Amino acid sequence: MAGTARLAGLFAVIVLVAAASPAPALARSSGLDEQVRAIASRLRCPVCQNESVADSPSELAAQMRALIRTKLEQGESPEAIVAYFVSRYGEWILLDPPRQGLGWILWTAPVVVLLVALAVAVAFIRRTVRPGEAAAERPESGGP
Amino acid sequence: MISILGSTAIAAAAVSSLAGLIFLLRGRGRGDQRLIDRGHWAVIALFVAVTAAVVALEVALIGVDFSVRYVAANINRATPLLFRIIGLWGALEGSILLWAWVLAGYAALVAVRYRGRHQETVPLALAVLLGITSFFLLLMLGPANPFGRLSPAPPDGRGLNPLLANHPLMAVHPPFLYLGYVGFAVPYAFAVAALLSRTLRDEWMTVTRRWTVAAWSFLGAGIILGAWWSYEVLGWGGYWAWDPVENAAFMPWLVATAFLHSVMVQERRRLLRLWNHALIIVTFLLTIFGTFLTRSGILGSVHDFTQSLIGPLFLIFIGAVLVFSVGVLLLRRDEVRDTGSLPAYVSRESLFLLNNVVLLAIAATIFIGTTFPLLAEAVAGVKLTVGPPFFNRLTVPLAMALLVLMATATLLPWGPAPRGALRRFVGPGLLSAALVAVLSVAGVRGLTLGALAVIIFAAAAQLAEFHRGARAMGRAEGRPYPLALVALFSANRRRYAGYLAHLGLALALAGVAASSAYRTESDHTVSRGEAFSVPGYLLRYDGAALSRHPDKLVVAAAVSILPPTALEAVPSRPAAAVPALATLYPSERLYPQQRTPIPTPAVRSTWRGDLYLVLLAVGPDGSVVLKAITNPLVPWIWTGGLLMALAGLISIWPGRRG
Numbered sequence: 001m002a003g004t005a006r007l008a009g010l011f012a013v014i015v016l017v018a019a020a021s022p023a024p025a026l027a028r029s030s031g032l033d034e035q036v037r038a039i040a041s042r043l044r045c046p047v048c049q050n051e052s053v054a055d056s057p058s059e060l061a062a063q064m065r066a067l068i069r070t071k072l073e074q075g076e077s078p079e080a081i082v083a084y085f086v087s088r089y090g091e092w093i094l095l096d097p098p099r100q101g102l103g104w105i106l107w108t109a110p111v112v113v114l115l116v117a118l119a120v121a122v123a124f125i126r127r128t129v130r131p132g133e134a135a136a137e138r139p140e141s142g143g144p
Numbered sequence: 145m146i147s148i149l150g151s152t153a154i155a156a157a158a159v160s161s162l163a164g165l166i167f168l169l170r171g172r173g174r175g176d177q178r179l180i181d182r183g184h185w186a187v188i189a190l191f192v193a194v195t196a197a198v199v200a201l202e203v204a205l206i207g208v209d210f211s212v213r214y215v216a217a218n219i220n221r222a223t224p225l226l227f228r229i230i231g232l233w234g235a236l237e238g239s240i241l242l243w244a245w246v247l248a249g250y251a252a253l254v255a256v257r258y259r260g261r262h263q264e265t266v267p268l269a270l271a272v273l274l275g276i277t278s279f280f281l282l283l284m285l286g287p288a289n290p291f292g293r294l295s296p297a298p299p300d301g302r303g304l305n306p307l308l309a310n311h312p313l314m315a316v317h318p319p320f321l322y323l324g325y326v327g328f329a330v331p332y333a334f335a336v337a338a339l340l341s342r343t344l345r346d347e348w349m350t351v352t353r354r355w356t357v358a359a360w361s362f363l364g365a366g367i368i369l370g371a372w373w374s375y376e377v378l379g380w381g382g383y384w385a386w387d388p389v390e391n392a393a394f395m396p397w398l399v400a401t402a403f404l405h406s407v408m409v410q411e412r413r414r415l416l417r418l419w420n421h422a423l424i425i426v427t428f429l430l431t432i433f434g435t436f437l438t439r440s441g442i443l444g445s446v447h448d449f450t451q452s453l454i455g456p457l458f459l460i461f462i463g464a465v466l467v468f469s470v471g472v473l474l475l476r477r478d479e480v481r482d483t484g485s486l487p488a489y490v491s492r493e494s495l496f497l498l499n500n501v502v503l504l505a506i507a508a509t510i511f512i513g514t515t516f517p518l519l520a521e522a523v524a525g526v527k528l529t530v531g532p533p534f535f536n537r538l539t540v541p542l543a544m545a546l547l548v549l550m551a552t553a554t555l556l557p558w559g560p561a562p563r564g565a566l567r568r569f570v571g572p573g574l575l576s577a578a579l580v581a582v583l584s585v586a587g588v589r590g591l592t593l594g595a596l597a598v599i600i601f602a603a604a605a606q607l608a609e610f611h612r613g614a615r616a617m618g619r620a621e622g623r624p625y626p627l628a629l630v631a632l633f634s635a636n637r638r639r640y641a642g643y644l645a646h647l648g649l650a651l652a653l654a655g656v657a658a659s660s661a662y663r664t665e666s667d668h669t670v671s672r673g674e675a676f677s678v679p680g681y682l683l684r685y686d687g688a689a690l691s692r693h694p695d696k697l698v699v700a701a702a703v704s705i706l707p708p709t710a711l712e713a714v715p716s717r718p719a720a721a722v723p724a725l726a727t728l729y730p731s732e733r734l735y736p737q738q739r740t741p742i743p744t745p746a747v748r749s750t751w752r753g754d755l756y757l758v759l760l761a762v763g764p765d766g767s768v769v770l771k772a773i774t775n776p777l778v779p780w781i782w783t784g785g786l787l788m789a790l791a792g793l794i795s796i797w798p799g800r801r802g
Contacts, residue, residue: 033666037665041532042533044531050387050388051380055381055382057379057380057743057760090527091528092527092528094531095529095530095531095533095534096534097529097534102526106513106530106534107534110508110509110513113504113505113508113509113512114501114505114508114542117501118498118501121497126489128484129485129489130487131488
C-alpha cells in the first residue's frame with residue numbers, strides 16, 4: 001500500500017508542522033487567555049466560512065491569536081489591537097459591524113420591524129376587542 | 145446505463161407532473177371526476193418515477209459507478225457504505241433530487257388520503273404541489289442534473305467532503321430537515337387552494353394541521369440534529385454559529401411556530417384569517433429561500449452564484465411564488481376578512497398576538513442579519529460581516545420576552561381572565577423564586593441569573609398547568625395522581641403536548657444559557673503519562689496511536705479521566721498509577737481528498753455537562769497539544785430540542801382524539 005505509506009508520511013509532516021507552529025503555551029496567566037479569546041471572538045477568521053478567530057482551527061487564526069497575545073503582552077489596548085486588524089483587513093474582519101454608515105441601517109432595521117409589528121398588533125387588539133361578546137366560544141378542551 | 149435509467153425516470157416524473165396538472169385543473173373546471181381521478185394517479189406516478197430516480201442514484205453511489213459525474217465528484221472507492229448511501233444529500237444535485245422526492249411523497253400522500261374528499265379544494269392543492277415539484281424537476285433536467293455522465297469514467301472518485309463523512313448524525317440531520325422544509329408545501333398548497341376555491345375558509349388549517357405540526361416537528365428535529373452534528377464534528381465546542389445555513393433553517397421554523405399559535409385564534413375567534421394566510425405563505429417562501437441560500441453558492445460570494453443557472457432560476461421561482469401568493473390573497477381579499485372579535489384586552493388571545501410579534505421580530509432580525517452582507521456587497525459593493533455578536537444581542541432579549549409571554553399565556557385561560565386567575569401565578573412564582581435563590585447562593589450572577597430566572601419561571605408555569613389539571617381530574621374521578629396525570633394527557637393530547645413542547649424549549653434554553661455563560665476552554669501541552677486538570681476534572685494523557693482505515697488515517701490520543709481528588713489524597717502517588725474512570729480518544733483524521741487533517745473531538749456527557757477534548761497537534765517526542773472545553777448543560781439542549789419535536793409528533797399521533 002504505497003498510497004497509504006505516502007499518506008502516513010504526509011500526515012506526519014502535517015502534524016509536525018502543526019506542532020512547530022506557535023503552539024499555545026501552557027496557560028501562563030488565565031487572565032491573558034481570557035483577553036486573547038475576548039478579542040479573537042470579535043474578529044472573523046479571514047480564510048474560513050463564518051468562523052471567528054477564537055474558534056477557528058486554521059493556521060492563520062492560530063497566528064492571529066498569537067499576534068493578539070504578543071500585542072497584549074506588549075501592553076497594547078484591546079481597542080488598538082482590533083483597530084490594527086481592521087486597518088489590515090478592512091471592517092469586514094469585524095464580526096460585530098460598526099454602528100455607523102451601512103451598519104447603522106443593520107442595527108436599526110430589526111428594532112423598527114419590532115416596533116411596527118407591535119404597533120400593528122396593539123392597534124388590532126384595540127380595534128377587535130368587544131367585551132361581553134362571546135362569539136364562537138368553544139370549550140377549553142381543544143386548547144393549545 | 146444507470147444514468148440513462150435515472151434521466152428517463154426524471155423525464156417520466158416531469159411528464160407525470162405536467163399530465164397531472166392538466167388532468168386536475170381540467171377535471172376540476174369541468175367537474176369531471178374521472179379526469180380528477182386520473183390526476184390523482186398522475187401524482188402517484190410522479191412519486192414512483194422520482195423514487196425510481198432516487199433508487200438509480202443510490203445504485204450508482206453504492207456500486208461506485210464513476211461514469212455518473214455526481215458519484216465521481218462526491219464519493220470514492222474507500223467511502224464506507226453508510227456514507228455512500230448518504231452521498232445522496234452530500235452535494236447540490238442529490239439534494240435537489242431528495243427535495244423533489246420528499247415533495248412527491250407528500251403529494252402522493254395527499255392524493256391518497258383526500259381521494260374523494262374536499263372535491264373543490266384538493267385538486268387545486270395537488271396542482272399547486274405539482275407546480276412546485278415541476279420547478280425542482282426542471283432544475284434536474286437543466287443545471288442540476290444528478291445523472292450527468294463522465295466519459296471516460298475515472299478510476300476513482302473524489303470522495304465525500306470529510307466533514308460530512310465523519311459522523312453518523314449526517315445520516316439523519318438532512319432527511320429530517322428536508323421532511324420539515326418540504327412539509328410546509330402541503331399547508332401552503334391548501335391555503336392557496338382554499339382561497340382560489342372559496343371553500344374551507346376556516347377549515348383549511350384544521351385539515352392541514354397534522355401536516356403543519358409534522359413539518360414543524362421534523363424541521364425542529366433537523367435543526368437540533370444539525371447543531372449536534374456541528375458540536376460533535378467541527379471541534380470548536382459550540383453548536384450554533386448563526387451561520388447563514390443554520391439561519392436558513394431556523395427562520396421558517398420561527399414563522400411556522402407563530403403560525404401554529406395564531407391558527408388557534410382563528411379557530412376560536414374567526415380572526416386573523418389574512419394574517420394566517422400570510423404566515424404560511426411566508427413560511428413556505430422562507431423554505432424555498434433557505435434552499436436557495438444553501439444551494440446556489442451565493443454564500444461563497446455574491447458573484448459566484450451567476451456562474452450557474454441555479455441561483456437565478458431560484459430567484460425567479462421565489463419571485464413567481466411571491467407574486468402568485470400575494471395575487472391570490474388580493475383577489476380573494478373579501479374571503480379573508482375577519483368576522484369575529486376578541487373578548488378582552490388581556491387574554492390568551494392577545495398574548496398569542498404578542499407571541500406572533502416577538503417570533504416574527506426574531507425571524508426578521510435573522511433575515512436582516514443574514515441577507516445584509518449579501519445586499520451590501522451586491523448593491524453598495526461593501527464587504528462586511530454580520531456575526532454572532534449582532535444576532536445574540538438582538539435575539540436574546542426577544543427570546544426572554546417570548547418566554548415571559550409563553551408562561552403568561554399558559555397560565556391564563558382563553559377569553560376574559562376569570563377572577564382569581566392571578567392566583568395561578570403564585571405556585572410557579574414561588575417555585576422559581578426558590579430555585580433562583582439556590583442558583584444565586586451557588587454563585588450565578590447578573591444577566592445569566594436573570595435569564596435563568598425567566599427560563600425557570602416559564603418551565604414552572606407548564607408544570608403548574610399539568611399539576612392543576614391532574615389534581616382537578618384526580619378529585620373529579622377519584623383517581624390517584626399519577627394515573628390522573630396520564631388520563632389528563634391522553635384526554636387533551638393537543639393541549640398538553642403543547643405544554644410539553646414549551647417545557648422542551650425551556651430545557652433547551654437553560655442549556656444554551658448555562659453553556660454560554662460557564663463554558664471554560666484551555667489548551668494543554670502534555671507529555672505521555674502527565675496529569676493535568678481542567679475545571680471539574682483531573683485528566684491524564686496516556687499516549688497516541690496511529691491507525692489506518694480504508695478511507696482515512698487516524699491519530700488518536702488516549703486521555704483518561706481520573707477521580708478529581710486522586711492526587712490530592714496521596715501527593716506522592718505517580719499519576720500513571722491512578723486507575724481511570726473513563727478514557728476519551730480525541731483524534732486527528734486525515735482523508736486522502738483533503739490536505740489538512742480534521743480534528744475530531746471526543747465528548748463525555750453527563751446530565752450536568754460535557755467534557756470536550758480536541759487534539760490540536762502531536763509533537764515528534766509524543767507530546768500532544770490538547771484543547772479542553774467544559775460545557776455545562778449542553779445535553780439539555782439536545783434533550784429539550786428533541787422533546788419539542790417529539791411533543792409535536794405526540795400531539796398529532798392518530799388516536800381517539802387527534
